[in-house]
Amino acid sequence: MKNLHKLVLGLMVGAMAISFSAFTNAHSNHIIRPNKAVKAGMITDNYIAQTTLNGFVPESSAPVTDDCSGTATLQCAYDVTSSGKSNIPNQASYTSAEINTYVANDWLTPAPGSSKALYQP
Amino acid sequence: MNKHNILVMGSIIINKQRFQLENKGKDRLILAICLLCIFLFLYTACAKLIDHSRFLNGLYHVKIISHFAFYISWLVPLAEILVAILLIVPRTVKWGLYSFLGLLTLFTIYILSMLLWADKLPCHCGGVIEKLSWTQHVWFNLTFIALAIQALRLLKTKK
Numbered sequence: 001m002k003n004l005h006k007l008v009l010g011l012m013v014g015a016m017a018i019s020f021s022a023f024t025n026a027h028s029n030h031i032i033r034p035n036k037a038v039k040a041g042m043i044t045d046n047y048i049a050q051t052t053l054n055g056f057v058p059e060s061s062a063p064v065t066d067d068c069s070g071t072a073t074l075q076c077a078y079d080v081t082s083s084g085k086s087n088i089p090n091q092a093s094y095t096s097a098e099i100n101t102y103v104a105n106d107w108l109t110p111a112p113g114s115s116k117a118l119y120q121p
Numbered sequence: 122m123n124k125h126n127i128l129v130m131g132s133i134i135i136n137k138q139r140f141q142l143e144n145k146g147k148d149r150l151i152l153a154i155c156l157l158c159i160f161l162f163l164y165t166a167c168a169k170l171i172d173h174s175r176f177l178n179g180l181y182h183v184k185i186i187s188h189f190a191f192y193i194s195w196l197v198p199l200a201e202i203l204v205a206i207l208l209i210v211p212r213t214v215k216w217g218l219y220s221f222l223g224l225l226t227l228f229t230i231y232i233l234s235m236l237l238w239a240d241k242l243p244c245h246c247g248g249v250i251e252k253l254s255w256t257q258h259v260w261f262n263l264t265f266i267a268l269a270i271q272a273l274r275l276l277k278t279k280k
Contacts, residue, residue: 009152010209013160018164022171051182057181058178059178092174
């Protein structure tokens with residue numbers, strides 16, 4: 001009985017933590033994002049940045065090109081074009097080969113002020 | 122029964138009552154600490170899972186772990202949930218406290234190494250905890266580590 005009481009208390013606190021977390025995060029996610037995916041499963045972010053050498057990740061906010069440093073063969077940051085929104089798959093990361101294909105198809109354009117460097121905010 | 126025997130018996134009963142009260146107090150303190158730890162881990166785990174892409178993006182920015190970012194992004198919240206479950210089930214509280222202590226020590230070592238060696242300090246710890254500065258974060262973690270150690274000590278001394 002004593003153990004049951006502890007279990008119920010633990011579950012109650014757990015439920016409180018989950019709801020509190022959902023509430024605070026839902027609040028911060030409430031901002032309407034202008035970068036909605038045009039097609040399901042396609043990229044939702046407006047930018048792609050080269051965070052590691054030949055390793056690219058999507059970025060929701062515009063990369064600050066002042067944070068581009070070092071040397072690389074590809075651009076530090078790219079803007080996703082409107083056609084890119086319908087064609088670039090939504091992935092956690094992209095390879096340099098994929099980026100080259102997207103640039104060749106005009107799905108990506110180098111971000112203004114970007115250089116051949118790494119994005120290190 | 123002589124006077125002396127009655128006195129001895131009385132003192133034993135009083136001591137027993139005192140001991141029971143002590144145990145009850147310890148039990149409550151352990152429970153309170155466990156509830157705090159459950160809240161902390163479930164809260165941060167859910168924050169990481171709700172906005173998973175943001176957490177993953179943040180990990181990609183940390184040079185030393187960027188190659189394992191995807192795995193870490195799932196492993197950390199799942200480990201936190203597992204520890205919370207261990208703390209909720211009364212039979213596994215001891216193991217829960219040990220794993221809580223281990224995981225939090227690991228997080229603190231990570232923060233300290235970042236403070237010492239990293240140029241940039243990205244924090245994607247989830248929820249309102251992100252609003253803490255890194256030094257405050259270290260103190261926050263140390264407080265919870267001390268609480269977990271205290272709970273384990275109380276568990277050991279509890280009869």
